[in-house]
Amino acid sequence: MEAIYGNLKKWREIYNYEVKKDVTNQKKKKLTPERYFNVKRPTFGKLSHDDSKYVRTFRMVSYGMLEYSPSLRSLILRDAGYNLAQRFVKKGKIKSLDDLPEVFFKQKIGLFDIVRESLNRMEINIYECISCYDSPVIGKTLCDFEAGLIQGALEKLIGPNITKEVYCCGLGNSFCGFEVLFE
Numbered sequence: 001m002e003a004i005y006g007n008l009k010k011w012r013e014i015y016n017y018e019v020k021k022d023v024t025n026q027k028k029k030k031l032t033p034e035r036y037f038n039v040k041r042p043t044f045g046k047l048s049h050d051d052s053k054y055v056r057t058f059r060m061v062s063y064g065m066l067e068y069s070p071s072l073r074s075l076i077l078r079d080a081g082y083n084l085a086q087r088f089v090k091k092g093k094i095k096s097l098d099d100l101p102e103v104f105f106k107q108k109i110g111l112f113d114i115v116r117e118s119l120n121r122m123e124i125n126i127y128e129c130i131s132c133y134d135s136p137v138i139g140k141t142l143c144d145f146e147a148g149l150i151q152g153a154l155e156k157l158i159g160p161n162i163t164k165e166v167y168c169c170g171l172g173n174s175f176c177g178f179e180v181l182f183e
């Protein structure tokens with residue numbers, strides 16, 4: 001764990017670069033199954049040869065929902081993430097903010113990184129996200145499940161909040177970024 005999270009420097013550099021230089025103004029592509037299902041995540045792939053299979057299965061379900069209805073998919077995945085995170089807190093799997101990187105890593109969701117933190121606002125990045133890492137640029141965010149997880153966990157740990165995805169591979173970024181505003 002330490003080794004992995006000590007290694008976020010490269011990702012922070014990418015983040016700093018992309019935030020300054022707008023990378024979202026790229027030609028939009030179609031989210032095809034061939035392209036969306038088959039990705040290799042550097043860190044997770046190094047730790048497990050089966051990682052791409054794991055991601056593919058998750059994305060097959062997510063893609064099926066997207067084809068059925070993008071808005072329903074958003075609602076269902078956000079709610080699934082939200083309820084799951086609340087259950088993790090209730091069961092003691094998440095006791096504080098410090099537990100979030102480990103939970104996100106162990107469940108292979110992505111590498112969790114708190115970029116900024118103040119009284120009423122947080123910025124959280126996820127690198128190598130299971131929902132969007134290396135996806136084509138479609139002009140939309142894809143990570144409702146992850147947004148729900150963050151919202152649900154932080155609601156229990158800190159208080160009611162609005163969690164919004166502001167950076168995403170679907171928008172042209174190389175990572176996911178969430179803005180959390182506490183009420």
Ligand SMILES: [Zn+2]
Pocket residue numbers: 129131132141142143165167168169170175176177
């Ligand atoms: Zn994303």
